[in-house]
Amino acid sequence: MGLRIELDPGKCSGLGLCEAEAPELFEVQEDGSLTVLDDHPSADRRAECEAAVASCPTEALRLVED
Amino acid sequence: MSTDTSFENDFATEFEDDEDGVQMLPATSERKPEHYPVDISTKAFWNLTSEEREETFKILRKEQPVSWQRPVDDAVNPDPDDPGYWAVVKHADIVKVSRDNETFVSGQGVLFDLLPPIFLELTQSFLAMDNPKHDMLRKLVSSAFTPKQIKLIDDKIKLAAKEIVDSFASDPSGEVEFVAACSEKLPTRIFSDIMGIPEEFREQTAKSAADIVAWADPEILGDRLADEVQVEAATILHDIAEQLIELKRREPGDDLLTSLIAAEVDGRKLDEFEIGSFFVLMAVAGTDTTKHTTSLTMRAFTHFPEQKKWLMEDYDARIGNAIEEFIRYASPVMTFRRTAVKETELGGHPIIPGDKVVMFYPSGCMDSDVFENPEKFDLARPNAREHVGFGGGGVHFCLGNQLAKSMLRAIFKELLFRIPEFEAGEPELLGTNFMRGVKRMPLRFTPEKVS
Incomplete structure (x- = not known):
């Protein structure tokens, strides 16, 4: 059981609200695309992940449990 | 009017040739109820204060969360065939409309008022576009507004906040007109820095940006005529660009x-007109909103x-959530419109293609289904960030949100700790249905001791 972050690049508009919540997990690139720096974050990052996912205005992020 | 006519001609040609020109869907009165008796389209309604308007929004949220309204009074560019619009006043519906960008599009216009097409083309850029x-x-432009980028310009x-x-702060009179002395200064300076606007163009840029949103204000x-002021201001900004x-x-x-x-974009460079429209949109969005939030706060x-x-007891730890409440409570952008392109349902009403749907953000920010005791300015409000x-989310969510927060954090740190004893007097409000603007507001304070 672990956490996994799923990004739908088609929905992402590159605003970086997730990055503001969790700068170690997300980074918006120069071209406006988003990179998930760690798509299998450790369990102690759950709160950060949830905040990042909830902050996304275009619902481009999902947190799933593998 | 100082509009350059050759420029207008260029514009007309471009408009006809525009391959991705949007086909405008006509609005229809088909399948519409009577206009709802609680009328928010009157000039008088938009001349009230926000607190007074909230009394009416409260009734609508309770009785008719999505109401069919007649077209707004005194439109800049009235359309005799306009049957009206759906007024969306509940938080949940504002979020729903904002996020469903397939059903509710922006390409048919996003302003509540009816404005001349030339003005829209001059000013709106991607604000009034749909994907892709x-x-x-x-x-x-988004890379200039990411958290990392904003951190880089944080110092x-x-x-800037300190210098402003x-x-x-130490003025012995202990009294200033706060908008001119403070609230408009920071956003103008930072926007100009980001854009790269040299000093000699800054004042005119800020003035024209303010004129653009003030179209219905009698003093300005x-x-x-409103369209004259608007098109002139937009043209000046294009000239500056x-x-x-x-x-x-x-x-x-x-x-x-x-x-x-x-x-x-798509293998071609932006032309000057496109850059100009970008410039106008950002000049308005980047200066006016934070300015008014500062005054209202x-x-x-x-x-x-x-x-x-x-x-002040724990500024650095508390300011993050406090800023969300500043914005909820000020809610400076009052309206944006969408147009339905698919059949759907909203608040129990059938919505059909061509229907205009207007979102009233201050009403959403005061919705007691989401915010407990919404009239209270409560900086510890646990869900302030849901404002x-x-x-309400979706692809048009505010691009400059991180920048706005950074500016508010900086200016209030200076204001609260250097002139903690102050009293903001009655604000003089802008008479429009778009921006909850403060034209002037007296601030009395105990001057800072000069060391």
């Missing part, structure tokens, strides 16, 4: 205009002094 074009254009923002407060209009483009081509800088000149602190005290002051 919207995202392609917005991504050209600049702090220094320096300019009046004087004896001129044109001069700046020339300048940046000669001397590229580390600024947004330089990167817009170099940017390519000073007024809120005057009404809720215990909140000021609470925030719709940056929009």
Whole structure:
């Protein structure tokens, strides 16, 4: 059981609200695309992940449990 | 009117040739109820204060969360065939409309008022576009507004905030007109820095940006017609953009205009008109909103002094959530419109293609189904961040949200700790249905001791 972050690049508009919540997990690139720096974050990052996912205005992020 | 006619001709040609020109869907009165008796389209309604309007929104939220309304009074460019619009006043519905960008589009216009097409083309850029074009254009500028980028300019923002407060904090009179002395200064300076606007163009840029949103305000209009003022202001901004483009081509800088000149979309560069429209949109969005939030928040602190005290007890830890409440409580952008392109349902009413749907953000920010005791300015409000002051989500969510927060954080740190004893007097409000603007507001304070 672990956490996994799923990004739908088609929905992402590159605003970086997730990055503001969790700068170690997300980074918006120069071209406006988003990179998930760690798509299998450790369990102690759950709160950060949830905040990042909830902050996304275009619902481009999902947190799933593998 | 000082509009350059050759420019208008260019525009007309471009408009006809526009391959991705949007086909406008006609609005229809088909399947519509009677206009709802609680009428929010009157001029009188939009001349009230926000607090007074809230009394009406409260009734609508309870009785008719989605109401069919007649067209707004005194439209700049009235349309005799306009049957009206759906008024969306509940938080949940504002979020729903904002996020469903397939059903509710922006390409048919986003302003509540009916405005001349030339003006819209001059000013709106990606604000009034749908995907995929919207995202392609917005991504050209979004990299300038990411958290990392804002952190890089954070010191600049702090220094600017300090210098602005320096300019009046120790004034022995202990009284200033706060909008001119403070609230409009920071956003104008930072926007100009980001864009790369040289000093000599800054004042005119800020003035024209303010004229654009003030279209229905009698004081600003004087004896001129609203469309005249608007198109003139937009044209001045396009002229400034044109001069700046020339300048940046000669001397590229580390600024947004330089990167817009170099940017390519779909293998082609932006033309001057497109950059100009970008410039106008950002000049308005980047200056006016934060300015009004700053003024309105000073007024809120005057009404809720215990909140000021609470925030100052642990500013750095509390300001993050406090800013969300500043924005919820000020809710400076009052309206944006969408147009339905699919059949759907909203608040129990059938919505059909062509229907205009207008979102009333201050009403969403005061919705007691989401915010407990919404009239209270409560900086510890646990869900303050659910406000719709940056929009209800979706692809048009406020691009400058991080910048706005950074500026508010910096300016209030200076204001609260250097002139903690203050009283903001009655604000003079802008008479429009778009921006909850403060034209002037007296601030009395105990001057800072000069060391």
